[in-house]
Amino acid sequence: MIPAAFDYVRAGSAAEAIQLIGQYGDEAKFLAGGHSLVPAMKLRLAQPTVLVDIGRVSDLSYIRDGGDHIAIGALTRHMDVEKSPVLAEHVPLLAHAAGHVGDPQVRHRGTIGGSLAHADPASDLPATTLALGATYVAEGPNGTREIAAADFYQGYFTSALAPDEMLTEIRVPKMGGAGWSFQKFNRRAQDWAIVGVAAWQRGSECGVGLVNMASTPVLASSVAAAIAGGASAAEAAEAAASEADPQADLNASVEYRVHLAKVLTRRALEAAGG
Amino acid sequence: MTSLYEEVSVTPVDVPVRRVTITVNGERRAADVEPRLLLAHLLRQGFGLTGTHTGCDTTNCGACTVLFDGRPVKSCTMLAVQADGHDVQTVEGLASASELHPIQEGFKEEHGLQCGYCTPGMMMAAKALLEENPDPSEDEIRWALSGNLCRCTGYQNIVKAVLWAADKLRASAG
Ligand SMILES: Cc1cc2nc3c(=O)[nH]c(=O)nc-3n(C[C@H](O)[C@H](O)[C@H](O)COP(=O)(O)OP(=O)(O)OC[C@H]3O[C@@H](n4cnc5c(N)ncnc54)[C@H](O)[C@@H]3O)c2cc1C
Ligand code: FES
Ligand code: FES
Numbered sequence: 001m002i003p004a005a006f007d008y009v010r011a012g013s014a015a016e017a018i019q020l021i022g023q024y025g026d027e028a029k030f031l032a033g034g035h036s037l038v039p040a041m042k043l044r045l046a047q048p049t050v051l052v053d054i055g056r057v058s059d060l061s062y063i064r065d066g067g068d069h070i071a072i073g074a075l076t077r078h079m080d081v082e083k084s085p086v087l088a089e090h091v092p093l094l095a096h097a098a099g100h101v102g103d104p105q106v107r108h109r110g111t112i113g114g115s116l117a118h119a120d121p122a123s124d125l126p127a128t129t130l131a132l133g134a135t136y137v138a139e140g141p142n143g144t145r146e147i148a149a150a151d152f153y154q155g156y157f158t159s160a161l162a163p164d165e166m167l168t169e170i171r172v173p174k175m176g177g178a179g180w181s182f183q184k185f186n187r188r189a190q191d192w193a194i195v196g197v198a199a200w201q202r203g204s205e206c207g208v209g210l211v212n213m214a215s216t217p218v219l220a221s222s223v224a225a226a227i228a229g230g231a232s233a234a235e236a237a238e239a240a241a242s243e244a245d246p247q248a249d250l251n252a253s254v255e256y257r258v259h260l261a262k263v264l265t266r267r268a269l270e271a272a273g274g
Numbered sequence: 275m276t277s278l279y280e281e282v283s284v285t286p287v288d289v290p291v292r293r294v295t296i297t298v299n300g301e302r303r304a305a306d307v308e309p310r311l312l313l314a315h316l317l318r319q320g321f322g323l324t325g326t327h328t329g330c331d332t333t334n335c336g337a338c339t340v341l342f343d344g345r346p347v348k349s350c351t352m353l354a355v356q357a358d359g360h361d362v363q364t365v366e367g368l369a370s371a372s373e374l375h376p377i378q379e380g381f382k383e384e385h386g387l388q389c390g391y392c393t394p395g396m397m398m399a400a401k402a403l404l405e406e407n408p409d410p411s412e413d414e415i416r417w418a419l420s421g422n423l424c425r426c427t428g429y430q431n432i433v434k435a436v437l438w439a440a441d442k443l444r445a446s447a448g
Contacts, residue, residue, distance in 0.1 A: 001331050002310060002312070002315075003310040003333075004310070005289050005308065005309075005310055006289065006309060007289050007290075007309060008289075008292065008309035008353075008355050031356075034352065034353065034356065035333065035351060038351050038353065039332060039333055039351060040351075042331070042332075043311075043428070051309070056357060066409075079345070089308065102421070103336070103420045104346055104399065104402075104417075104418060104421050105333075105336060105339060105346050105347050105348045105399070105421040106333070106348075108342075108345040108346060108347055109351070109352070119326060126397055128312070133364065137324065175284025189416075189417070189420035190334070190420050190421055272368065
């Protein structure tokens, strides 16, 4: 399978990438790790006429302590998120989830910014950063803005980014020693989640994000409300699908997805809070 | 090199070719490529290095695994232009003129292959693992090879082959 023909330009910086994408217009796309875009182009599901390669913007590959949060450059590869000692200490849930994206080869190429910008509800990192209350930083022709993860996802593969905006940084609050768990239910080691749950808990406070339970990643606020109201993990998990709107596919019916969301949420909360 | 895809081009667009220079198995090689040319195809058709196999062509099977700056990647999911200026190692780079690489020996000694289709990718993923972790457990080997599918062996002997190679490499290093 071979992509349709396209032209290719390389950006040396975020500013240059934004200028180039503006210059080429609607049919141009950023190329980061290429591990969602290139497969889609090979299947001709995507046919951009120009790729703006941001894969070499190496000053956007970093993981830094920002005081109350950890700042992650958008071009940081999944493998570097997984192996980061800074994240292991302050945001272990994200490092662990990144270690379960695809397989080693995918994690060596895919980037956190590409994963979030792609806005696939079946991806692990959108739901995980949503559960953690992350803020995304986007840069466009008119400057920089911050977008809360909760406002970012608008539908299948649709985010709040304008076509000429680029994600540059992901800011994830430090977990401050909260308990956590990432439950990914799949059939083989490298598969996407049929359903996934990312959760953290500190006393009566918790955050729960659901993978593949709607057209966007889902923040299970009813679960958090139940925990805040003193419910047990098992009781709170009954509300897991309240904000969800899952679809059936070859892997699972709607009922099965709802069942999985409840079971995985219970397990996650028992591990995170217990 | 420009015409590699000519026979299958359904949307011929007048796109200028790009000169890429890639260090392949220690040797600098240059080619003029269409931006859409996949790295796997440059290696196989362009450079004649057919040891890198393409199986699924959908980023699942790992048969096309090569080392990109030392990291295992699936070359069916990289554009040749993304590899410009970088280092690529393929299975052809494992053996020296006179002897097999210990990973190749391990696959031979432990019967780590049947049809051999997955083998080049398995060996390159194993090489990356052993460079990072010279003494892996069986679990660590299975996790490191989780992006590589084998339809024949049931994996047991592949894991044994990597353990064999790890032993030999440690013995020769120490
Ligand atoms: C076999 C396979 C298995 C996988 N399994 C999983 C899995 O289990 N879980 C999971 O979460 N993911 C999985 N993935 C997806 C993987 O995580 C991708 O790497 C990721 O979704 C996209 O990141 P990328 O850097 O490759 O982006 P690209 O493919 O380069 O880009 C994806 C999209 O985002 C846009 N984009 C990229 N970067 C930016 C940016 N900084 N700003 C604005 N827009 C941008 C691009 O224009 C494109 O539209 C899998 C992929 C493969 C091939
Ligand atoms: S051919 Fe590349 S992963 Fe199967
Ligand atoms: S030996 Fe045949 S696919 Fe692995």
